Amino acid sequence: xxxxxxxxxxxxxxxxxxxxxxxxxxxxxxxxxxxxxxxxxxxxxxxxxxxxxxxxxxxxxxxxxxxxxxxxxxxxxxxxxxxxxxxxxxxxxxxxxxxxxxxxxxxxxxxxxxxxxxxxxxxxxxxxxxxxxxxxxxxxxxxxxxxxxxxxxxxxxxxxxxxxxxxxxxxxxxxxxxxxxxxxxxxxxxxxxxxxxxxxxxxxxxxxxxxxxxxxxxxxxxxxxxxxxxxxxxxxxxxxxxxxxxxxxxxxxxxxxxxxxxxxxxxxxxxxxxxxxxxxxxxxxxxxxxxxxxxxxxxxxxxxxxxxxxxxxxxxxxxxxxxxxxxxxxxxxxxxxxxxxxxxxxxxxxxxxxxxxxxxxxxxxxxxxxxxx
Amino acid sequence: xxxxxxxxxxxxxxxxxxxxxxxxxxxxxxxxxxxxxxxxxxxxxxxxxxxxxxxxxxxxxxxxxxxxxxxxxxxxxxxxxxxxxxxxxxxxxxxxxxxxxxxxxxxxxxxxxxxxxxxxxxxxxxxxxxxxxxxxxxxxxxxxxxxxxxxxxxxxxxxxxxxxxxxxxxxxxxxxxxxxxxxxxxxxxxxxxxxxxxxxxxxxxxxxxxxxxxxxxxxxxxxxxxxxxxxxxxxxxxxxxxxxxxxxxxxxxxxxxxxxxxxxxxxxxxxxxxxxxxxxxxxxxxxxxxxxxxxxxxxxxxxxxxxxxxxxxxxxxxxxxxxxxxxxxxxxxxxxxxxxxxxxxxxxxxxxxxxxxxxxxxxxxxxxxxxxxxxxxxxxxxxxxxxxxxxxxxxxxxxxxxxxxxxxxxxxxxxxxxxxxxxxxxxxxxxxxxxxxxxxxxxxxxxxxxxxxxxxxxxxxxxxxxxxxxxxxxxxx
Numbered sequence: 092x093x094x095x096x097x098x099x100x101x102x103x104x105x106x107x108x109x110x111x112x113x114x115x116x117x118x119x120x121x122x123x124x125x126x127x128x129x130x131x132x133x134x135x136x137x138x139x140x141x142x143x144x145x146x147x148x149x150x151x152x153x154x155x156x157x158x159x160x161x162x163x164x165x166x167x168x169x170x171x172x173x174x175x176x177x178x179x180x181x182x183x184x185x186x187x188x189x190x191x192x193x194x195x196x197x198x199x200x201x202x203x204x205x206x207x208x209x210x211x212x213x214x215x216x217x218x219x220x221x222x223x224x225x226x227x228x229x230x231x232x233x234x235x236x237x238x239x240x241x242x243x244x245x246x247x248x249x250x251x252x253x254x255x256x257x258x259x260x261x262x263x264x265x266x267x268x269x270x271x272x273x274x275x276x277x278x279x280x281x282x283x284x285x286x287x288x289x290x291x292x293x294x295x296x297x298x299x300x301x302x303x304x305x306x307x308x309x310x311x312x313x314x315x316x317x318x319x320x321x322x323x324x325x326x327x328x329x330x331x332x333x334x335x336x337x338x339x340x341x342x343x344x345x346x347x348x349x350x351x352x353x354x355x356x357x358x359x360x361x362x363x364x365x366x367x368x369x370x371x372x373x374x375x376x377x378x379x380x381x382x383x384x385x386x387x388x389x390x391x392x393x394x395x396x397x398x399x400x401x402x403x404x405x406x407x408x409x410x411x412x413x414x415x416x417x418x419x420x421x422x423x424x425x426x427x428x429x430x431x432x433x434x435x436x437x438x439x440x441x442x443x444x445x446x447x448x449x450x451x452x453x454x455x456x457x458x459x460x461x462x463x464x
Numbered sequence: 465x466x467x468x469x470x471x472x473x474x475x476x477x478x479x480x481x482x483x484x485x486x487x488x489x490x491x492x493x494x495x496x497x498x499x500x501x502x503x504x505x506x507x508x509x510x511x512x513x514x515x516x517x518x519x520x521x522x523x524x525x526x527x528x529x530x531x532x533x534x535x536x537x538x539x540x541x542x543x544x545x546x547x548x549x550x551x552x553x554x555x556x557x558x559x560x561x562x563x564x565x566x567x568x569x570x571x572x573x574x575x576x577x578x579x580x581x582x583x584x585x586x587x588x589x590x591x592x593x594x595x596x597x598x599x600x601x602x603x604x605x606x607x608x609x610x611x612x613x614x615x616x617x618x619x620x621x622x623x624x625x626x627x628x629x630x631x632x633x634x635x636x637x638x639x640x641x642x643x644x645x646x647x648x649x650x651x652x653x654x655x656x657x658x659x660x661x662x663x664x665x666x667x668x669x670x671x672x673x674x675x676x677x678x679x680x681x682x683x684x685x686x687x688x689x690x691x692x693x694x695x696x697x698x699x700x701x702x703x704x705x706x707x708x709x710x711x712x713x714x715x716x717x718x719x720x721x722x723x724x725x726x727x728x729x730x731x732x733x734x735x736x737x738x739x740x741x742x743x744x745x746x747x748x749x750x751x752x753x754x755x756x757x758x759x760x761x762x763x764x765x766x767x768x769x770x771x772x773x774x775x776x777x778x779x780x781x782x783x784x785x786x787x788x789x790x791x792x793x794x795x796x797x798x799x800x801x802x803x804x805x806x807x808x809x810x811x812x813x814x815x816x817x818x819x820x821x822x823x824x825x826x827x828x829x830x831x832x833x834x835x836x837x838x839x840x841x842x843x844x845x846x847x848x849x850x851x852x853x854x855x856x857x858x859x860x861x862x863x864x865x866x867x868x869x870x871x872x873x874x875x876x877x878x879x880x881x882x883x884x885x886x887x888x889x890x891x892x893x894x895x896x897x898x899x900x901x902x903x904x905x906x907x908x909x910x911x912x913x914x915x916x917x918x919x920x921x922x923x924x925x926x927x928x929x930x931x932x933x934x935x936x937x938x939x940x941x
Contacts (some may be wrong), residue, residue, distance in 0.1 A: 097661065097903075101484055101654035103911040104728065107663070110915030112477065118923040126470045135471075162927045171880055171928070266691030267860075368587055404585070411587040412565070419572040419581060421565055425591050432856060 120150035121159045129292045132322040132329065222342045228377070229363055229384040231407045232400035235445045239358045241309045246276040249446060250308035252299070252352060253315035255283035256364055260430030261314055264439045267432075272447045278306045286318035287344045295348055311352045312442065314362040316345075316383060317428060320375030333378060341379075345386045353392035361387045362396050362438070366403040366410070368427025373409065401437045402430060413437075465507045467721045468674050468929075475504065476725060479630075483729055490651045494625050497729075504630035505593070512592040516628055519557060523602035524623025526550035527609040527641075531618055543610060550606045558599045564588050566796035594634040596793055600760060601627045605641040607764055613642035622648045631722040631729075635715070637736040637756035644731070652730030660906055662727035663914060664899075667921045669720030672713035672888075674929035679884040680710040682930050684876050689854055692864045696872030700864060702885070703876070704847050707854050709888025712740060715754070739892040741846070744838035745818075746810035749846060761790050780815070784808035794853070799861060803852045810845055 099107075116123070120143075127143035130136035150156050166172055241247055251262045258281045269277055280302045285293040319341065322331040330337040353359045363380050367373035387393045399407040402422055413422045415433045422434030430438075465472050479500045486493040506513045529546045533539040559567070565588035575581035605623055608614050622645050632639055688695050688703035695703070716737040723733045736756050743749035750758045766786040772779040784805070791804015828834050855861035906914060 097658060097907070098656040099659040099911070101487075101657065104484070104657050104659050106911040107659055107915035107918070108477065108480065110912040111919045112915075114916040114919030115473075115922060118919060119926065122926055123470060159923070159927060166927065170878070263690045267693055267863075269691065270693040368590075409587065410585060412569070412584045414583070417576075419569055419576065419584060421569065421588070425588075427587070427590065432860075 116146060117150055117153075117155050118159065120147045121156045123147065129289075132324070132331070222339050222346075223385060223389055225338065225342075225381055226385040226388055227381075229380055229395060229399075230397050231403075231405075233395055233397040235396065235441065236358075236360070236394040238445065238448070239309070239356075246274050247310065247446060248276050248278060248306060248308045250278045250280045250303065250306065250311040250352070252280040252311050252313040254281065254285045254317055255429060256314040256317045256362075257281040257312070258283045259424065260432060260435035261312075261362070261438065264432055264435040265312075265443070268439065268443060272443060274447055275443075278303065278308060280311075284318065285315075287315060287348050288319035288321060288341055289323050290344065296351060299348075299351060307355075308357055310358040310360065310446070312360050312362065313352065314364065315348075316364055316379040317376070319379050320372060332375065338378075338382060342382050342386060345383055346389070349386055349390050349393055353390055356392060359387075359390070359393040360396050360442075361393055363398050365398045365423075365430065366408055368409050368411070368423065372428070398438050401441070402434050465504050467718065468670055471507070475500075480728055484652075484654065487651050487654055487730075490648075491621070493651065494621055494648060497630075498621065498625045498628060501625070501628040501630040501633060505628070505633060508593050511590075515557075515592055515595075516598055516633075517624070519554065519598060519602050520624045520627035521620070522553065523550060523605045523627065524618065524620045527606050527618050527623060528620070530606060530609045531614075547606055547610045551603055554599050554602045554606075558595060561589050561591055561595050563792075563796045597636050597638060598627050598633065600638050600757075601632075601641075603764065604638065604760065605645075608641040613640075614645055616646070616649055618645070629726075629731075631725045631731075632733060635718050635722075636754075637719050637722065637733055638760050639733060639756070643734065647731055654730075657730055658727045659911070660903055660914070662724040663918045664903065664906075665720045665724030665727070667918060667925075669717040669722075669724060670922065670925045672717030672720065674717075674925050676884045676888045677710050677713040677717060678930045679880050680706045680713070680888065683878065684881045684885070685710050685854070688876065689860070689864070692860070692867045695867060695870075695876070696874070697868045697870045698872070698874035699876045700867045700870070702874065702881070704851060704864070705889065706881070706885055707850050708741070708843070708847050709885050711850065711853070712737070712892075713888045741843050741889060741892050742839060743842050744835055745842060746807065746814045746845070749842060750807075750811070757790070757793075761786050765789060776815075780812045783811050783815075787811065797856065799852045799855055799858060802858070802861075803849050806845075806849045806852065810849075 123143045124147035127136065127139040130139060147156070163172070249265075251257055251265060262277075262279065262281060266277055266279075269275060280299060282293070282298070282302075285295070285298075287295065290296065320332060322329065322334075322337060323340070324330070325340050328336065330340055349359065349361070361383060363384070364376050367376050384395055387395045402410065402413075404410045409423075409427070411421060411423050411427070412419060413434070414420070415422070415436060420433040421431050422437070423429065424431055465475060479497070482496055483493060483500075486496055502513050502517070505516055526546055526549070530543050530550075533543045533546075568584055568588075572581045572584060605626060609618060625648060626639065626641055626644050629639075629644075684706040685703050688699055689707070692700055692703075719733075719736040723736070726733045734756055736754060738752040738755065740749055740753040743752050766782055769782040769785060770778055771782060774782075787804045787808035788801055789804070791800045791802070791807070794800045794803070851864050852858075852861050855864060906917070909917070
């Protein structure tokens with residue numbers, strides 16, 4: 092067998108890989124720690140978190156971690172970062188057993204910095220909102236509430252908030268049709284892959300004000316919770332999904348989020364998550380919906396809007412195909428979770444006329460019915 | 465399991481170590497790689513591991529039946545029957561999982577045009593990850609055996625590993641059984657590992673995916689293509705160029721990492737991209753873009769249809785059929801068919817143009833400036849196709865084109881967008897000698913330094929890349 096200079100031996104490969112693994116562990120200890128903290132509860136997280144924490148604390152003593160943090164900060168200052176809420180100097184302590192070392196907060200994104208003038212004020216953490224007994228299942232259909240008055244002559248500012256349930260389908264459809272509604276101004280306050288169950292992974296309390304910036308929404312449309320069918324750790328206590336403790340803490344987190352987006356008497360329309368194709372996943376989402384429905388019922392600024400009756404079957408079950416504009420089409424994305432553009436239009440066709448009603452007749456508009464649970 | 469994740473890095477390091485530890489026992493080595501490949505796939509969804517196993521087992525058994533038969537007329541007929549039956553079953557699997565809803569909706573649409581179509585309310589099946597790729601591998605296995613490109617007796621384990629080998633499982637490159645299975649027959653050479661090339665490809669792939677593709681996607685392409693009506697022409701044009709760069713960086717980045725990982729394991733994959741935006745004509749483009757697919761379509765579709773053997777009209781029809789089906793392979797939507805049709809029109813148009821000759825025309829074609837004009841024209845023709853490829857509906861694609869005429873401020877040209885766009889498009893024009901010089905320089909470094917350099921490169925990419933890991937575009941195909 093002939094070997095050229097381009098080829099290496101197994102021993103050489105092993106030397107290179109060991110050097111790679113050691114250097115990567117040193118340089119990326121912060122990244123590995125962030126990664127481990129964001130893992131879903133399960134064996135991988137149980138195994139990875141202590142290792143990553145130990146490594147991170149050990150490397151932090153050498154000051155090498157500062158290289159990563161400073162690089163990210165410098166890039167953020169230069170305008171490279173895509174994290175609008177990156178903040179500097181926030182620290183917490185990771186328990187490594189015998190010793191504790193102060194380390195940066197595991198940011199869901201990157202701990203970079205953008206000029207403070209661009210940031211809105213992050214929401215100060217307060218005591219957790221009280222929880223209330225869970226309401227029953229949400230209705231399959233609900234009526235849109237009365238639209239709160241807004242200043243005449245100005246466009247209605249509508250914030251589109253949530254996770255990929257807003258980003259995929261709904262926001263796309265609303266934004267595409269926005270050119271037909273010059274009296275509505277949409278503000279994007281959604282981010283895919285986020286949720287309310289794991290604020291240590293993505294903190295909406297930190298990100299929402301930053302994403303909103305200087306905008307003052309008249310109304311917030313929110314669709315969120317598709318990633319929340321998972322357990323979490325809070326104050327060192329593990330809460331498996333669906334346990335009583337999980338329900339209590341999750342309800343507090345939903346209430347805190349709703350309190351934040353409805354601050355200053357901002358009207359909120361909470362769109363239910365639609366029925367899901369997978370039965371296992373769908374049953375989790377039913378609980379998420381039920382908790383959100385309960386929380387919405389306790390907030391005077393918020394109204395619940397059920398999408399199940401619009402995009403699902405009459406009994407609220409999952410529906411993949413349906414008629415839109417007289418044409419059979421697919422209502423849901425291939426993943427059986429998100430809505431297709433056609434499916435989303437079944438909902439936005441109700442929302443847009445509501446957000447932009449025709450000028451009132453001399454007799455006045457018909458009173459709309461509230462949709463509180 | 466996505467390539468640019470910690471999970472994959474740990475998985476690969478463990479697999480690499482164990483695979484080389486087992487290298488003296490080729491059977492154990494291959495069995496381990498097969499189990500690792502199923503684990504890699506199962507992390508996404510265990511539900512479809514049996515499907516992957518059954519498709520590859522079926523293809524392997526059919527290929528063995530084809531291989532056992534000789535050259536007599538009777539046996540030749542039987543060989544053909546086994547091939548046709550095997551390919552049909554594989555295609556039915558693909559059609560069921562990928563095209564059920566597309567076919568049903570098309571049928572219902574036609575029905576609705578002439579009468580009252582019934583309501584359809586049965587959920588479509590979930591699309592298994594990489595189904596188009598592993599079905600094509602299965603077909604290639606049976607096809608190569610049928611064409612007697614593989615002389616050695618086929619072992620089932622080799623057939624299973626060929627279809628499921630994890631670096632190429634989800635998004636290619638599409639390997640030929642005739643080039644990969646012979647590599648499985650003998651133990652990998654522990655003295656002939658292309659470490660430099662492997663490291664270089666993995667770093668290049670990560671750079672293209674994590675920095676270039678992800679930045680362009682999150683900061684330019686997604687916002688504009690989500691609602692083109694809310695942007696002016698300059699932004700829309702930027703987004704079209706951005707998508708051209710994004711899809712190239714995304715897909716070629718994936719295959720670079722795949723090829724690099726395979727090299728470190730001692731296996732060689734074919735090249736899948738060769739500076740596609742330097743192409744001067746459609747034929748040239750398809751020899752540079754997704755080479756493993758275009759050559760697959762050529763060998764298993766275009767040539768069996770008759771290729772260019774039946775006169776101009778037949779050739780054009782074969783080209784168009786091949787490209788239309790190639791478009792449909794990418795996704796169950798008429799916009800993909802449109803994209804494929806456009807490629808067919810380009811190829812036919814180019815053949816007609818190339819057939820025109822005059823002394824002046826030939827002189828012009830030989831000039832340097834014409835090469836650049838051709839590149840510019842070809843790139844923009846490709847971009848027109850990408851608009852249909854990226855848009856879920858014709859309505860959206862047309863609104864993208866319509867918005868090109870809208871005048872107003874360019875708002876999306878931030879420094880990261882411009883830099884990554886330039887990198888994604890003009891990186892293909894960097895002189896090859898730079899890469900060769902770099903490889904020669906790196907070859908002089910001690911191995912530990914090369915490993916450290918790889919770590920430094922990965923670190924830089926992680927710091928520079930946007931947050932989160934977007935799935936690769938080609939995963940959906």
